[in-house]
Amino acid sequence: MYSYLTMSEEGPVSRGSSVAASAGLGVFAAALGYLITYLLIGNEVREASEDIATWKGVAWYFYEAHMVDIEASGQAGPFSGTDILNLIAESSSSSADLLYVLPPLALFGVGAFLAVRWNVTALDEAVIAGAPVTIGYAVIMGLGAVVAETNIEASAFGIEATGSIGPALLPAIVLGGILYPLIFATAGAAIAAAVNTR
Numbered sequence: 001m002y003s004y005l006t007m008s009e010e011g012p013v014s015r016g017s018s019v020a021a022s023a024g025l026g027v028f029a030a031a032l033g034y035l036i037t038y039l040l041i042g043n044e045v046r047e048a049s050e051d052i053a054t055w056k057g058v059a060w061y062f063y064e065a066h067m068v069d070i071e072a073s074g075q076a077g078p079f080s081g082t083d084i085l086n087l088i089a090e091s092s093s094s095s096a097d098l099l100y101v102l103p104p105l106a107l108f109g110v111g112a113f114l115a116v117r118w119n120v121t122a123l124d125e126a127v128i129a130g131a132p133v134t135i136g137y138a139v140i141m142g143l144g145a146v147v148a149e150t151n152i153e154a155s156a157f158g159i160e161a162t163g164s165i166g167p168a169l170l171p172a173i174v175l176g177g178i179l180y181p182l183i184f185a186t187a188g189a190a191i192a193a194a195v196n197t198r
Contacts, residue, residue: 023135026135026185029107029181061091065103066141068172068175073165111184121197127186131186141173141176152164
């Protein structure tokens with residue numbers, strides 16, 4: 001394998017620094033995607049419920065845009081159940097369907113940026129540039145799934161009721177955190193590399 005990824009205008013880029021830069025841009029892509037999701041859907045979330053923090057509700061839309069299920073589970077006395085929410089499909093916002101496009105675009109853009117920045121021209125170098133984006137993205141998606149969960153407790157007529165709503169953790173990490181960046185960031189880097197060869 002290469003001891004250097006490629007030559008940039010500032011000199012050679014070591015593999016270690018290229019992995020760190022790619023991982024950092026994975027964090028940036030996740031943050032950017034969430035921020036745009038907040039801008040597009042934040043008002044609807046705020047108006048829908050005063051009991052749930054807006055930032056958590058927006059996070060649920062962000063995860064659902066990665067095809068990650070948002071699970072609502074509850075238990076009241078001996079009865080319990082789990083349901084899957086369809087937030088984007090049931091949204092009244094005209095821009096809700098755009099949410100599905102945001103994660104692929106952000107990741108594709110980050111992968112392409114890395115390939116252009118490092119003047120990548122070969123497919124194997126594109127994979128080395130784009131794949132490590134997964135590291136930063138997976139960390140954010142995993143941590144975000146944990147902190148975005150909301151727990152609810154209530155009591156009526158002596159019956160305790162509890163519930164929780166949040167992204168399914170394993171799909172959040174595997175599907176949203178690993179597969180999405182692995183596919184789209186690497187594709188962005190590969191296409192940019194193909195353009196760089198011309």
